[in-house]
Amino acid sequence: MNGKDSFFRRPGVQTFLSSIICVVFGLLLGYIILLLINAKGASAGIVTLLKNYMNYPTRPAQMKYLGNTLVKMAPLLMCALSICFCYKAGLFNIGAAGQYVVGAGACLYGALSLKLPWIACLLFSIVIGALWGMIVGALKAYLNVNEVISGIMLNWIGLYLVNMSLAPVKELASPYTQKVAAVNKAALLPSMGLSSLFSKNQYVTIAIPLSILTAIVLWVVLNKTAFGYELKATGYNKEASRYAGMREKRNIIITLMIGGALAGTGAAFLYLTGFEEWSVTQSSVPGMGFNGIAATFLGGLSPIGTIFASYFIQHITSGGAYLDKAIYPSQISDLIIALIIYLCGFVLFFKTVMNSRRPAKVTSNANDTEKKGGKAQ
């Protein structure tokens, strides 16, 4: 019994369990919403949403659509990593959404206007994304501007800038940009044979393994390097880290530059596959960066956990598209994701409950003291 208890008190296990609780409650609430809209199809609806690519009967089709989910997971993972990385340094990078937007603008501008090869487009996205993050960082470090508010402002500025700069390369008859595959094939990310694994899905490229590799690299940087240690120390206590000789202003700017570069790369990972085009008339910031927040917190703020959380978030987002639109709006999945983010706010509480459980089995006396101790932390 003792061994079992200590298993549940391990931080990793608790984080995992908390995430599972968030997912289960989020889906449950989503199911209730489906019931409220139309009770008849609710059970089938939630199953459709969870099955995603498995809604297709044949295996090749399933593999192909699994590929599509993975194609969109790569940018989501990059945005989530951006937010995760900055959060470790105590910065809430809600501006990832905007850094993603300018990254998209940069790579599409490079591909369609400047006719650059893919590697140059990718670098262009990284640089512009980092620049966008740097603005937030510099404002925060030198002028004490709240990074959430400046991030939001830059999201909108970025959106309008990108709409403006991509207007010359849009299709004549639609608000969407020209297809990268038709205009400049060299700008498409190479597949390196990966597409043949997914029933020749041409959108499956090196972006997917690269995004997972980035997550692993970030894990190493955060946990095994002095730089990562400094960043985390700045996140825990800014004053103490300055006292210890860390340059916290520089660290804030570098952190947000890296965050911006990650989100910018994420955009290149999507738009350089040709999977989607940019609509130059869109009037709201794409949700990718915001879904990244969900993936970050659901992943227990660990780069490795974020990989799985990103997959899950994208899985139900893609699954939402298979709902019968005559009955259920596809935004149900957005709603479930938002509910999950909200529930992630309660993780601290879940953990407190888990930690206060054990003494109940020993004696009631110890239970009381432990509870008080647990609450005060």
Place this chain on the structure above:
Amino acid sequence: MTLLIQYTLIFASVLLLVALGGCFSEHSGVINLGLEGIMVLGALGGALAMKYVPSSVPAVVMIFVVSLCAILMGMLYSALLGVAAIHFKADQTLIGTAMNIMSTAAATVIVKAINVAENPDNISSAITYTGARAAFTVRLGNFEFNWFILIAVCALIISNIVLYYTRFGLRLMACGENPQAADSVGINVYKMRWAGVLISGLLGGLGGIVYITAGVSEWKFEVGVAGFGFLALAVMIFGQWKPKRIALAALLFGFFRALSNVYTGFPFLAALNIPSTVYNMFPYIISLIVLAFTSRNSAAPKAEGIPYDKGSR
């Protein structure tokens, strides 16, 4: 010119209402980043009221019912922040962000479900309220006076009195500055924070309905409120958490927002041939610049954002 003044005043009213909401919440010690979401839900409540109340009712009744629905929705939604931030010590930034994302998704789902139930072919997320909106405005020559401008001015006066001249307001601000000290003299910090959050829901919800009825007679809920809740937060910071200054800041921001609606009416601005997207960017750029200059010596309540725990006093 009258059109510019008219739009400036109405957008300034929205910003004023929402920023005052944020002001109450932050003075009580809770950062309310969910104002954007509260606005969306308030707008939804008001829009649904306009949809179902027959437009033949007297204007006073219409304004009252619509405002009441917006306020109730706003307060109900702000309770999500209250529960999480006050009782469960959740990260207030995270909760606020979740509320913003949830609001647009929820409003879209609700409106679409209503539209589809009425007509299976209508899968849009829009509510139209041409008739009801007429109740809010009075024509004075060229100028279209909106009753909500008056409501915003009243809200400003009441907020100023409540915050600085009542026992409640001073206690509320004490909870944002030093909750431990406030608690030690017998103020219930949790209650005060609930009051702050609910007032922000009230004002935020009201601001939401004013925003969507400011210039149009139909609203697509997919777009939310386009960052207006965050502009209001910038207004609040620029106004240094003081109602009177917030009002001046709101006028400034309202002016730049109005410019993007009406710049084509000015020959010299139209002649400059600046793309309309530049005007759309204006309010956000201005707020960045303003924040850059005003954030260093911030007069923010000292204990804002820190969950209060009675046990750690």
